[in-house]
Amino acid sequence: MASVAHPRIALRHRLAERGLDRTLLLLIPAIIFVVALFIYPFVYGLQLSFQPQPGSEAVRRYGSGPFADYRDFFADPYLRNTIWTTLKIGLPAALFNVLASVPIAYRMRGRFRGKRTITTILVVPITLGTVLTAEGLLAFMGPAGWLNRVLMDLGVVDHPVRLTHNYWGVLFSLIITGFPFAFLLTLSYLTGIDPTLERAAATLGAGWWQRFRHITLPLLAPGLGITFCLSFVLAFSVFPSAIMVGDPSGQTRVISIAAFHAAFEQYDYPMASAIAMIMGAVELIVIGAVLGWRSRLYRGATGGKG
Amino acid sequence: MSTIPAPKRLTLRPGAWLVWGAVAFFLLILLGVVGAVVVDSFGTKWFDGWLPSGWTSRWYGTTWREFDLGSVLWVTLEVALAVVVVSLLVGVPAAYALARRAFPGKRVLMVAFLLPILIPPITYGVPLATVLYKFHLAGKLTGVILANLVPAVPFVILVMTPFIEQIDPKIESAARMCGASTRVIFTRILGPLLVPGMLAAAILVLVRTVGMFELTFLTAGPDSQTLVVALYYSVSAAGIRAQQEIDAMAVIYTLSMLVLLVAALRFVNPTQLVTQIKETD
Numbered sequence A: 001m002a003s004v005a006h007p008r009i010a011l012r013h014r015l016a017e018r019g020l021d022r023t024l025l026l027l028i029p030a031i032i033f034v035v036a037l038f039i040y041p042f043v044y045g046l047q048l049s050f051q052p053q054p055g056s057e058a059v060r061r062y063g064s065g066p067f068a069d070y071r072d073f074f075a076d077p078y079l080r081n082t083i084w085t086t087l088k089i090g091l092p093a094a095l096f097n098v099l100a101s102v103p104i105a106y107r108m109r110g111r112f113r114g115k116r117t118i119t120t121i122l123v124v125p126i127t128l129g130t131v132l133t134a135e136g137l138l139a140f141m142g143p144a145g146w147l148n149r150v151l152m153d154l155g156v157v158d159h160p161v162r163l164t165h166n167y168w169g170v171l172f173s174l175i176i177t178g179f180p181f182a183f184l185l186t187l188s189y190l191t192g193i194d195p196t197l198e199r200a201a202a203t204l205g206a207g208w209w210q211r212f213r214h215i216t217l218p219l220l221a222p223g224l225g226i227t228f229c230l231s232f233v234l235a236f237s238v239f240p241s242a243i244m245v246g247d248p249s250g251q252t253r254v255i256s257i258a259a260f261h262a263a264f265e266q267y268d269y270p271m272a273s274a275i276a277m278i279m280g281a282v283e284l285i286v287i288g289a290v291l292g293w294r295s296r297l298y299r300g301a302t303g304g305k306g
Numbered sequence B: 001m002s003t004i005p006a007p008k009r010l011t012l013r014p015g016a017w018l019v020w021g022a023v024a025f026f027l028l029i030l031l032g033v034v035g036a037v038v039v040d041s042f043g044t045k046w047f048d049g050w051l052p053s054g055w056t057s058r059w060y061g062t063t064w065r066e067f068d069l070g071s072v073l074w075v076t077l078e079v080a081l082a083v084v085v086v087s088l089l090v091g092v093p094a095a096y097a098l099a100r101r102a103f104p105g106k107r108v109l110m111v112a113f114l115l116p117i118l119i120p121p122i123t124y125g126v127p128l129a130t131v132l133y134k135f136h137l138a139g140k141l142t143g144v145i146l147a148n149l150v151p152a153v154p155f156v157i158l159v160m161t162p163f164i165e166q167i168d169p170k171i172e173s174a175a176r177m178c179g180a181s182t183r184v185i186f187t188r189i190l191g192p193l194l195v196p197g198m199l200a201a202a203i204l205v206l207v208r209t210v211g212m213f214e215l216t217f218l219t220a221g222p223d224s225q226t227l228v229v230a231l232y233y234s235v236s237a238a239g240i241r242a243q244q245e246i247d248a249m250a251v252i253y254t255l256s257m258l259v260l261l262v263a264a265l266r267f268v269n270p271t272q273l274v275t276q277i278k279e280t281d
Helices: A007-017 A022-048 A057-062 A068-075 A077-107 A115-141 A146-153 A167-191 A195-203 A208-236 A240-244 A255-264 A269-294 B014-041 B058-066 B069-100 B106-118 B121-134 B141-165 B169-177 B182-211 B214-219 B227-236 B243-267 B270-278
Strands: none
Touching (some): A022 A269, A022 B069, A022 B106, A057 A068, A068 A077, A068 A269, A077 A208, A077 A269, A077 B014, A115 B227, A115 B243, A167 A240, A167 B014, A195 A208, A208 A269, A240 A255, B014 B243, B058 B069, B058 B243, B069 B106, B069 B141, B069 B182, B121 B214, B141 B214, B182 B243
16 A cells, blocks of 8 residues: 555545544544534624614614614613613622631641532532522522521511512622532642642741742632632523512513513514624623633643643 | 551641631532522512521422423423434544554644634634524524534543553454454443443533533524523523512422433543543643
């Protein structure tokens, strides 16, 4: 086969040297899949968002130009404010989940009895899912729920605190479903940091705060950046709980509700696509900012694994 | 590790108590949230007071009949199994190519495979549902399966690529030296080695698909609802149905998820899994 200087074989050899050979054919199903079910719908949605639906509100107000739906979104405070509403819920939830998971994961990074049990219990809320969590919150934190009874019996409050059907209900549901996820990620980053580094610092006389502040935290920071991004993605796309435990027409009218409303109640797919694109853009801006900050941090081989 | 005593003298510091207190508080809230649903589902009436006024299990029977949970569970199973099988068939070969070869454009491809996980389901779910409706696929089982595959295939690739990377390529070369054909290498050498990783990926995809609300919600028709979507509809139609029936349904959902979770944790250590995923980028 190799003895004859056939041009086709020569080409195949040259390609193989650059890593292109028949093994790559295995990628073809996955590539077809991503193009057909992710990239094509995305591009389709993008071009649809520039073709406003005749007869829709946006066209009546701003004509049938390509940007009518976007102009309508940013001009109408009811739509525009969904961005702030979503950020006001998503950012604190993601920030809380990450910050609360650091001390707990730091405490649990070593080996001890029952670690596996605690990790398992903490994974449970991930499987509960948003719908069940919302349902449970309604019963538990509602005006006649156990939480308000305890608070009233303890004399902390004299009438039930309103914790559901408003901002707080959604925030709680995001913390309950999001915290375990952030905790598991943080714990896995922390266990990836070489423990001998801290021991060396302890030998040199560093206290636990100095060890944490100058050794662990700098190595953990890139991982925390990623954890924040993934927590934020989860919190930003809040949808069922914003309807169920929230106040879907006011305080917690998040952007995904606006997109869903446009698509499946007004049947205005161009507007829905425009809202979806704006949603993706806002999310990528936040993630880009965090990842940009992260790229300036130290990412060495000694740990952190970020 | 056994010879060096671990530095464990922080156990009685106030900081430790604070942290354990916070964990206990979180677990207490969690217990309250789950407990309230479970208790209500077994109660006759519960308007005021710490507990329902009487106990019964009849809500499970009525909710099973009225929401036709038998067929809902069957749909859930069909969707989940189809997604698992197809995502493994598409994802594992791609993960093999990505783990074994360095080629121009690999980074772009990795980003394309990562995006469906990084972008929230509603963002691509709305255009995806629009496209699926255009081709008359949405509202049917096919549409639900296709939509759920979008995050599942990248997830399999993400889990399997580091798993395949740690299998020594010399084993394949040795088999080839001994005269094994490509087919034999895949069925007799790689297959058995890949089984643990594929099992882990399959169970995780199963859990994610059963719990996936947004994509199923956007593409499901009346006959293709999975359990979580049926639960959502029953909650938003509250007032027509007794609250206890909805809670009974929620308990059924939780139990099925717990069974899957316990099965998953037998094969996968959650903390290690995340680290493995991380090492790919």
